[in-house]
Amino acid sequence: LDKFSKLPKIELHAHLSGSVRYHTIIDLLNEELNALDSAEPQKIKSEIDLLNCLKNKPSISCTNSRSLSECFQVFTILHRLLNNLNILEKVTHDILQDFESDNCVYLELRTTPRNIYDQNRTKILVSKRHYLKKIINVLENFERCHKMRVRLLLSVDRAKGVQDGLENVLLANELESKYIVGIDFSGNPHVNSFQDFEQIFNICKENGLKTTVHIAEIWNDRDKDFILKKIRPDRIGHSVCLDQEEVEYLIQNPIPIEICPTSNLVTKCVHQIDKHPFFDFYSKNKNYPLTICTDDCGIFDITLSKEYELISEAFKLSHEQMFYLSKTKMNFTEILRWCNDYSASDAQGFDPFCP
Numbered sequence: 001l002d003k004f005s006k007l008p009k010i011e012l013h014a015h016l017s018g019s020v021r022y023h024t025i026i027d028l029l030n031e032e033l034n035a036l037d038s039a040e041p042q043k044i045k046s047e048i049d050l051l052n053c054l055k056n057k058p059s060i061s062c063t064n065s066r067s068l069s070e071c072f073q074v075f076t077i078l079h080r081l082l083n084n085l086n087i088l089e090k091v092t093h094d095i096l097q098d099f100e101s102d103n104c105v106y107l108e109l110r111t112t113p114r115n116i117y118d119q120n121r122t123k124i125l126v127s128k129r130h131y132l133k134k135i136i137n138v139l140e141n142f143e144r145c146h147k148m149r150v151r152l153l154l155s156v157d158r159a160k161g162v163q164d165g166l167e168n169v170l171l172a173n174e175l176e177s178k179y180i181v182g183i184d185f186s187g188n189p190h191v192n193s194f195q196d197f198e199q200i201f202n203i204c205k206e207n208g209l210k211t212t213v214h215i216a217e218i219w220n221d222r223d224k225d226f227i228l229k230k231i232r233p234d235r236i237g238h239s240v241c242l243d244q245e246e247v248e249y250l251i252q253n254p255i256p257i258e259i260c261p262t263s264n265l266v267t268k269c270v271h272q273i274d275k276h277p278f279f280d281f282y283s284k285n286k287n288y289p290l291t292i293c294t295d296d297c298g299i300f301d302i303t304l305s306k307e308y309e310l311i312s313e314a315f316k317l318s319h320e321q322m323f324y325l326s327k328t329k330m331n332f333t334e335i336l337r338w339c340n341d342y343s344a345s346d347a348q349g350f351d352p353f354c355p
């Protein structure tokens with residue numbers, strides 16, 4: 001058992017495709033490899049190599065780091081592999097099972113609704129709506145016989161452009177599912193700018209959709225001021241490449257931060273775990289709302305407990321301090337109460353966006 005596996009935890013930053021079990025991804029690639037005649041094997045072998053490189057070794061200093069852009073290649077592979085509703089159902093269920101086994105009591109999964117096409121990319125086999133309905137269906141079934149609560153954020157992928165993002169936000173409104181609690185803005189930070197998406201942020205506000213935005217994953221992120229000062233989302237993800245002035249600004253005007261330690265190491269946003277900006281916030285204000293998250297636990301082959309351990313060892317934080325961190329920063333007692341003895345009214349009272 002991991003050191004923190006018994007600690008009840010919450011996960012607020014987990015991408016669905018990136019959370020597919022590492023071994024499932026490798027199995028699916030091997031199936032492709034075996035099913036093919038000689039045309040593609042080299043490509044698939046290099047994809048397996050890439051995954052091996054991204055897999056995190058459980059050490060404090062990460063030697064397996066890759067650039068952010070290389071990491072994004074993995075999602076193209078994953079989207080190819082997750083190409084029907086049956087497989088989507090299976091991997092989603094496995095993800096929920098894995099988080100619950102790690103004693104996660106509240107999981108907020110996020111995913112970009114996408115159409116699944118036939119091999120020639122001419123015909124839509126599964127629409128965005130059906131993609132989402134399948135995932136919501138898995139969450140519903142899971143909640144019926146498990147204690148962990150699960151909610152969904154719909155992602156807007158900046159690389160796919162404004163129109164695609166708009167469709168996702170409209171879908172969130174149309175589906176009116178209690179499982180959809182907000183919108184995540186993510187995708188390759190080297191592609192496009194979130195400033196182009198201003199109308200989508202406005203639509204979210206007008207429709208009461210909570211927002212969380214990936215920010216400062218790279219040093220030359222030109223969206224930082226726009227997001228921190230103009231948009232002021234309900235939460236922000238990563239937030240590692242901030243200068244001292246920006247850290248001070250956040251300390252004075254806090255926005256809850258979703259910290260993803262291994263992800264930041266693997267993608268070279270942070271070079272050493274004991275230099276992680278988590279501590280800039282934590283040391284200056286013990287009450288700053290910070291939550292430890294996994295980001296893409298399947299790709300990195302990690303668990304939430306391991307992420308807790310990484311932070312606790314790097315900054316010499318005791319078990320109690322880690323517990324206190326989760327408990328106070330994100331309404332933890334409320335979640336515990338809710339999960340131990342939940343009822344519909346408890347569920348309504350809990351808002352993970354308002355720590």
Ligand code: 5GP
Binds near residue numbers: 112
């Ligand atoms: P999906 O939305 O397909 O369930 O999960 C994969 C998607 O999440 C990727 O295509 C990408 O848009 C987003 N994503 C996953 N990890 C990261 C990350 O570390 N940074 C950013 N900016 N986006 C990510």
